[in-house]
Amino acid sequence: MIEHGWLIFLGLSLLAGILSGIPVMLILSGVPVAVAFFASLFGGFDLSFLQAYPQRAYGVMQNSLLIAVPLFVLMGVLLERSRVAERTLMQVSRLLGGSPMALALSVLLISTLIAASTGIIGATIVMLGMISLPAMRRVGVPDSTASGLICASGTLGQIIPPSIVLILLGDQVSNAYLDAQQRAGNFAPDAVTVGDLFAGALLPGLVLVALYGVFVTLRLARTPAKIQPDTTPISSWDVFREVVPPIMLILAVLGSILVGVATPTEAAAIGVAGTLLITAARVTSASDEHSHPAGSFPHQPEERRSPAWLRHSMTGTALVGFALVSLRISGTGRINLNSAEFSFGGGSLLALALTVLLLAGLVLAVVVLTRSGVFGAALSQAVQVSGMIFGIILAASMLSLVFRGFGGDDWVHELLTGLPGDERTMLLFTLLVIFLMGFVLEFVEIVFIVIPLVGPILLQHIDPVWFAVLVALNLQTSFLTPPFGFALFYYRSAAPAEISTGTIYRAIIPFVLIQVVTLGVVFAWPPLATWLPNLLFG
């Protein structure tokens, strides 16, 4: 143990630094450098190791997979600002009737949709807390059930694809898997893609949603409504036009990845385009804050302030987009400019015309959104969020460099292979470590620190998709577990003071149990994670 004294010192310094409240990014990069320099005074570290850092930074900058990250962030920010989620929530709960159970179930349903589309847990939880909590309390959902539901369903964004966690995990797991297979002597392994992980996480994610739903139903089945349900008739057309666009958007993004047509980055670009259309159709209501003070829950659907022609042209543009896709699928609309026998068939002309229409619609959306200030603000916020994510990734690569410099990877190797039992013990141990790390670190740090260390050892025998799904579920559980779960902190910041922290901690327990059950099921029965990717990608 004593030869790893520097590693233990590094670990303790990191823990102290993180708890000091200094930005995690500075701690993860600064503390290892300081410890490395200190250790080098005693001959404990070779400083030339650190010169490899720029190459690692360039590796992050030139990683084409990560291009999807800022685009998905932008999509999430736009959806949040356009308040699509709020409107959808409102309409769905009206449709389901005003009972506490109906409202709670619609919150679950909508959070699943938002989770799928944004995947930023902090933002989702704060937003759900602000828009759905007052409504749920008013209707008579007990504080505890409401709090637990918001925290739990707010973290669904990590597991339900397309999720940023899964993209980052995909990057790290596929590198680790290649490394592992080469160590095991397999020099031509099948690559693991982000698409595999998306497909793998889909069923476990839906199982979680279903179990949450069962719990909420059982819990609230007999809870009477505190206020008379809103009986104003609601046309199914209203619900249709609020709910269908986001669903189509998610289907388009997820579908194009799962069918194997588009890369995550390409799908993310399509997602942003679709989001721009949805947002532009609601533009004016998105820009004025006073119509919706934080915490209120508008009773009546807000007036639609976007002019009708704008909404219709956005719908039209979306339809044009889908028409282009179906042309492409039917194979008639392909214009092959490269081939010599270039012909203006009917299909090609149609595709060309549709493309022009699509671009015109998108340009209109961008112009409208830019003039109302929504686009610029969303870009700005997305830049900040991506800056935060990449700061952590760059800092984590500094930490792992120093960790290797101290011989930490050998130590992890010894530790894992020294465990009694087979690779399942190693896996359980890894999951436990990740779970504990989830208390002090965000997922990006953990993914970029732990996977490169344990992956090359574990993935020699373990299915990479199964492993990644377990890690994602595990991280999500960790964020929910009191007293340090990140999700609970985010919720605390959005919840009114009369909901005590103790209530929140108690409220989350049933949901944590559901998580643990799901984790156990996936652990015991890997096909739940691996069946769909195998079916889709072979």
Place this chain on the structure above:
Amino acid sequence: MNLLIKTASHVHSGTRRACQLLLGMIFIGQLTVVILRYVFGIGFIELQDAVAYSFATLVVLGLPVAQVRDVHVRVDVFRAHQGIRKQARFDQLGIFAFLIPVFGLTIYWVWPDVAYSWSIREASVETGGLPGLYLVKSMLPLACALMILQGLASFVIAGERAKNDD
């Protein structure tokens, strides 16, 4: 001191605008690539490279923007209970002990790479790709310098915050 803060704030609004523009370009470029590829069957390597370059630049230039807006993740289990003065002192410690050394050293480590890249006018590794990769590589030391500038400005501002709290 005042000059430092003013300069830093001007530089910040420039960086922020550049990042907004870059993100917009990534979106437009990537969408164009998608349309060209799936509707017209054309691969456009130069454009894909332009997207990749914009992304590489955004990765590092986003750091100083996030620094100024104070959105880098913190764990505030204890911080939430600290007074303004103590928080400001911890901020100063983070900048002095970690931010400036790490980013300063990164400039020092990356310098030979960048100099070499300039000397051969390094271009994209893709065949038929864009020239000018050496400019993209120069963004890393530039971003480090911007981080240090913003760090110094935050250091001074945090110092004033701590003083006013006395």
